[in-house]
């Protein structure tokens with residue numbers, strides 16, 4: 001039987017308002033790519049698939065757009081502004097849910113991307129008998145009490161558990177507890193808030209896969225050492241247009257027409273880089289229907305693609321570009337293109353190959369109606 005179908009109705013809150021600088025991903029870690037999509041997207045999708053409705057995502061107030069982009073268009077997901085602290089984000093999200101008849105709520109940290117349906121089911125079931133339930137794991141290492149840098153006794157690990165999220169609560173209990181919280185210091189988690197209000201908190205089995213992504217190396221431990229991507233683009237040749245190829249302006253009887261500067265060579269490289277980390281294609285990031293890209297220089301598209309490769313935990317290894325056209329001759333401009341592309345990619349010129357070929361006057365390129373370009377990119381785990 002489908003587990004989601006067996007669960008009673010519940011809402012979810014995903015706290016994603018932190019800065020996450022320790023992960024050094026260039027963006028807050030909840031928006032960094034991990035296993036092919038933003039960290040935040042993983043648990044939001046898992047909660048939606050488990051039946052959570054709605055899923056409230058508390059994101060930084062100045063990154064609401066990034067949060068919407070990260071979670072995609074899902075009618076069951078609502079993005080709200082988080083607060084200055086995790087607790088403020090949770091309290092505000094609970095207030096957003098108030099009055100909607102919500103009886104159960106899961107509260108989850110976005111930095112824990114792997115969320116298993118069986119953990120959700122265990123947590124929701126525990127609410128039949130307690131006001132709160134949290135997933136925990138035993139401590140396997142021996143523990144010591146430290147004092148001034150020295151061992152000051154042994155701690156009984158049997159009495160200690162490692163706590164994870166999501167944490168499940170009867171809505172009325174946790175909502176009241178957050179508003180009653182007197183603690184000057186920020187509560188470590190929501191179970192402590194409920195416990196301080198006298199609520200009972202049950203322990204259920206957690207899962208090692210629910211680990212929190214905190215440091216840069218957390219983003220790399222399972223990444224394949226290398227990934228490749230390919231890109232292909234075409235643009236029409238037209239009189240009165242400028243000809244930009246490989247980031248270089250070339251004098252020619254015709255130029256390329258398009259929404260941007262139509263640099264078909266850079267576009268192929270952009271798609272190869274985006275493809276290497278599964279980040280869509282150039283048109284999803286820079287829609288030709290979006291007026292802001294009218295006449296845009298394509299080097300900014302390449303810079304954006306390199307940023308996404310970096311955020312995914314990779315750096316550019318090498319790129320191999322082939323320009324397909326009868327004219328102009330690419331040879332005289334090859335090294336200028338290689339130099340400009342290497343500069344944009346942040347790699348040595350030796351990592352950039354620029355080739356050219358005619359199609360023996362065959363097809364649209366042979367009739368000089370347009371220029372095509374294809375590229376392959378290798379990215380290497382940082």
Ligand SMILES: C[C@@](CO)(OP(=O)(O)O)[C@H](O)COP(=O)(O)OP(=O)(O)OC[C@H]1O[C@@H](n2ccc(N)nc2=O)[C@H](O)[C@@H]1O
Pocket residue numbers: 233258259260261262263267281282283284285286287288289290293
């Ligand atoms: C660089 C930009 C800047 O706006 O414009 P140009 O200067 O090339 O015109 C665009 O990003 C250039 O996007 P590009 O992807 O080459 O344009 P198109 O071929 O028209 O595709 C636009 C979008 O439609 C999608 N698409 C395209 C063809 C197709 N049969 N189905 C699709 O879903 C693609 O995934 C792409 O995201």
